[in-house]
Amino acid sequence: MKPAFPDITKIRYEGARSQNPLAFKHYNPTEIVAGKTMREHLRFAVVYWHTFRGTGSDPFGAGTMQRPWDDGSNSINNAQNRARVAFEFMTKLGAPYYCWHDRDVAPEGKTLAETNKNLDAVAKVLKAEQQRTGIKLLWGTANLFSHPRFVHGAGTSCNADVFAFAAAQIKKAMEVTHELGGEGYTFWGGREGYMTLLNTDMKRELDHLAKLLHLAVDYKKKIGFKGQFYIEPKPKEPTKHQYDSDAAACLNFLREYDLLPHFKLNIETNHATLAGHSMQHELEVAGAADALGSIDANTGDELLGWDTDQFPTNIYLTTYTMLTILKYGGLTTGGVNFDAKVRRESFEPVDLFHAHIGGMDAFARGLKIAAAIRKDGRLADFVKQRYASWDSGLGAKIESGKASLKEIEAYILKKGEVAANVSGRQEFLENLINEFI
Numbered sequence: 001m002k003p004a005f006p007d008i009t010k011i012r013y014e015g016a017r018s019q020n021p022l023a024f025k026h027y028n029p030t031e032i033v034a035g036k037t038m039r040e041h042l043r044f045a046v047v048y049w050h051t052f053r054g055t056g057s058d059p060f061g062a063g064t065m066q067r068p069w070d071d072g073s074n075s076i077n078n079a080q081n082r083a084r085v086a087f088e089f090m091t092k093l094g095a096p097y098y099c100w101h102d103r104d105v106a107p108e109g110k111t112l113a114e115t116n117k118n119l120d121a122v123a124k125v126l127k128a129e130q131q132r133t134g135i136k137l138l139w140g141t142a143n144l145f146s147h148p149r150f151v152h153g154a155g156t157s158c159n160a161d162v163f164a165f166a167a168a169q170i171k172k173a174m175e176v177t178h179e180l181g182g183e184g185y186t187f188w189g190g191r192e193g194y195m196t197l198l199n200t201d202m203k204r205e206l207d208h209l210a211k212l213l214h215l216a217v218d219y220k221k222k223i224g225f226k227g228q229f230y231i232e233p234k235p236k237e238p239t240k241h242q243y244d245s246d247a248a249a250c251l252n253f254l255r256e257y258d259l260l261p262h263f264k265l266n267i268e269t270n271h272a273t274l275a276g277h278s279m280q281h282e283l284e285v286a287g288a289a290d291a292l293g294s295i296d297a298n299t300g301d302e303l304l305g306w307d308t309d310q311f312p313t314n315i316y317l318t319t320y321t322m323l324t325i326l327k328y329g330g331l332t333t334g335g336v337n338f339d340a341k342v343r344r345e346s347f348e349p350v351d352l353f354h355a356h357i358g359g360m361d362a363f364a365r366g367l368k369i370a371a372a373i374r375k376d377g378r379l380a381d382f383v384k385q386r387y388a389s390w391d392s393g394l395g396a397k398i399e400s401g402k403a404s405l406k407e408i409e410a411y412i413l414k415k416g417e418v419a420a421n422v423s424g425r426q427e428f429l430e431n432l433i434n435e436f437i
């Protein structure tokens with residue numbers, strides 16, 4: 001097979017002063033930061049869907065992407081070829097991981113049995129390419145939203161047959177993920193939500209969704225799949241209200257249905273902002289519950305209110321993201337997965353490299369800056385100091401559960417008024433961050 005990117009050689013680290021657009025300025029995979037190599041910290045993953053299946057179409061126009069290796073057909077041969085191109089791209093980029101939906105890699109057939117056969121045929125090539133290159137599968141997932149059968153949802157569909165189809169699809173996608181040595185499996189509830197409550201039995205739909213996840217947990221044990229399960233919050237798009245709307249809603253759902261021990265969260269930047277939160281807020285919510293698993297790294301556009309899935313280049317964003325990730329011990333099973341697409345106007349193959357190089361460099365800088373802020377210690381000391389009243393005396397007694405309401409009342413009655421409050425110093429802290437940017 002002739003190369004798909006003949007003019008591009010392996011992308012190398014050339015340092016901050018390089019003006020070569022096809023080189024890393026900050027991502028130096030073997031450089032040690034805070035005790036680990038950058039490669040180990042960041043665990044970058046390329047997504048199959050946007051990068052190899054994205055066409056650039058939008059509601060007003062057709063696809064624009066130039067992908068000379070793709071014949072546009074739904075043949076197995078084309079799908080296998082595309083898989084080889086994907087591995088050429090990831091090898092040249094130096095990405096250690098990738099992620100897919102079942103339907104990204106192989107075409108849907110006339111029946112589920114035929115579709116499963118198609119998937120096996122492409123999975124064979126994926127396996128061979130993984131072995132040849134050493135690139136690993138970060139997670140697999142099932143696409144339970146594109147096909148018209150999922151119009152009313154998958155696990156939450158009013159049609160029990162659709163639930164059955166989704167369950168069978170998850171079973172197969174999990175088997176293939178297992179076969180490819182995948183380190184995780186993700187559940188994103190693409191259409192698990194509603195457009196109007198007038199036709200929706202919410203309680204029943206949530207019960208069904210939990211049932212589906214329990215079936216997956218049981219099957220995971222049965223086949224001995226050790227990968228981490230993730231659930232990915234998103235508040236809207238495609239439905240008006242999605243049940244997994246944000247990290248807190250996911251955690252509540254998982255806890256309510258006894259699923260929490262089996263799942264961690266996969267937090268996506270643009271989904272956080274659609275939910276009216278910052279990425280860091282969502283990471284903190286997940287981290288505090290010991291459920292911070294992986295991230296889908298991208299960004300939205302301040303002026304647009306939808307999931308634009310742009311590549312992340314904002315250093316503040318990557319710094320705050322890495323600050324929280326480092327605070328909770330770093331990524332272990334998960335990674336920095338670029339769930340991002342090049343703009344419709346960036347239609348040449350080389351744009352895929354520019355996009356990923358930029359995202360990887362932005363995260364490398366975020367990592368280095370966050371590590372420096374943590375090493376400096378002033379930020380953490382400030383926060384620690386801010387809560388000092390809880391470290392001894394009445395505060396410590398309340399925290400340890402040893403103070404009754406009566407005793408607390410007696411304490412404050414005796415004092416008459418609270419100890420003086422101290423400034424929160426937001427501007428001082430923002431300036432402190434800027435010392436490192």
Ligand code: XLS
Binds near residue numbers: 268296307
């Ligand atoms: C869509 C989601 C999707 C998941 C995988 O908005 O981000 O791409 O990551 O199904």
Ligand code: NI
Binds near residue numbers: 188232339
């Ligand atoms: Ni995503």
Ligand code: NI
Binds near residue numbers: 268271339
């Ligand atoms: Ni998304």
